[in-house]
Amino acid sequence: xxxxxxxxxxxxxxxxxxxxxxxxxxxxxxxxxxxxxxxxxxxxxxxxxxxxxxxxxxxxxxxxxxxxxxxxxxxxxxxxxxxxxxxxxxxxxxxxxxxxxxxxxxxxxxxxxxxxxxxxxxxxxxxxxxxxxxxxxxxxxxxxxxxxxxxxxxx
Numbered sequence: 098x099x100x101x102x103x104x105x106x107x108x109x110x111x112x113x114x115x116x117x118x119x120x121x122x123x124x125x126x127x128x129x130x131x132x133x134x135x136x137x138x139x140x141x142x143x144x145x146x147x148x149x150x151x152x153x154x155x156x157x158x159x160x161x162x163x164x165x166x167x168x169x170x171x172x173x174x175x176x177x178x179x180x181x182x183x184x185x186x187x188x189x190x191x192x193x194x195x196x197x198x199x200x201x202x203x204x205x206x207x208x209x210x211x212x213x214x215x216x217x218x219x220x221x222x223x224x225x226x227x228x229x230x231x232x233x234x235x236x237x238x239x240x241x242x243x244x245x246x247x248x249x250x251x252x
Contacts, residue, residue: 104240106233108200113145113222115200119162119240122247123155134247135159139187145208145222154205156187159244162237165190169234172198172226189221198224 106117123136135158142151157165161183168181172192180191187206191199201221202208208220224230 104236106236106240108198108224108229108233110197110200110222110224113143113200116142117237119157119159119237119244120153122244128247129249131248132158137162137244141188141206143202143206143208145202145220148208148210150208152187152202152206154185154187156185156204156206157183159241159246162241162244166234166237166241169230169237173228173230192226193223195223196226198226198230200224 104118106115108115118140120138120140122134123138124133127133136155137157137159138153138155139157140151140153143149165181165183168179168190172179180189182189185204187202187204189201189203191201193199199221200223201219203211203219211220
């Protein structure tokens with residue numbers, strides 16, 4: 098089951114945009130392993146400088162997606178420099194000195210024109226800190242309601 102259009106996570110900036118949807122568990126039949134039971138397939142539609150691409154990859158666990166939602170809310174409330182990255186480095190979010198969020202794509206989430214095997218190259222765009230981050234966090238939590246943590250609980 099995928100997220101509806103209204104539940105999609107939207108992040109937009111002057112140079113780019115990202116839409117994220119949680120499409121399902123990577124391993125629906127595994128329910129007892131802390132990691133394998135909780136990997137989610139993430140569908141993304143992105144654009145950068147007028148070029149668009151899509152990606153689909155199991156690049157977030159449901160507990161990492163919950164951490165992203167919490168981080169987006171915290172960035173709106175407290176403008177402290179911070180970054181958020183995940184086990185799979187396909188997506189990264191950073192709050193920069195200018196008070197903007199930088200969204201970066203790599204590996205399977207990178208644009209199709211990205212240089213192959215060049216993990217050091219960053220492709221991304223900036224987003225102003227504001228209400229859209231809280232809206233994105235809420236949308237992500239609505240999607241996560243469909244994909245509870247399975248297996249042993251993380252501490």
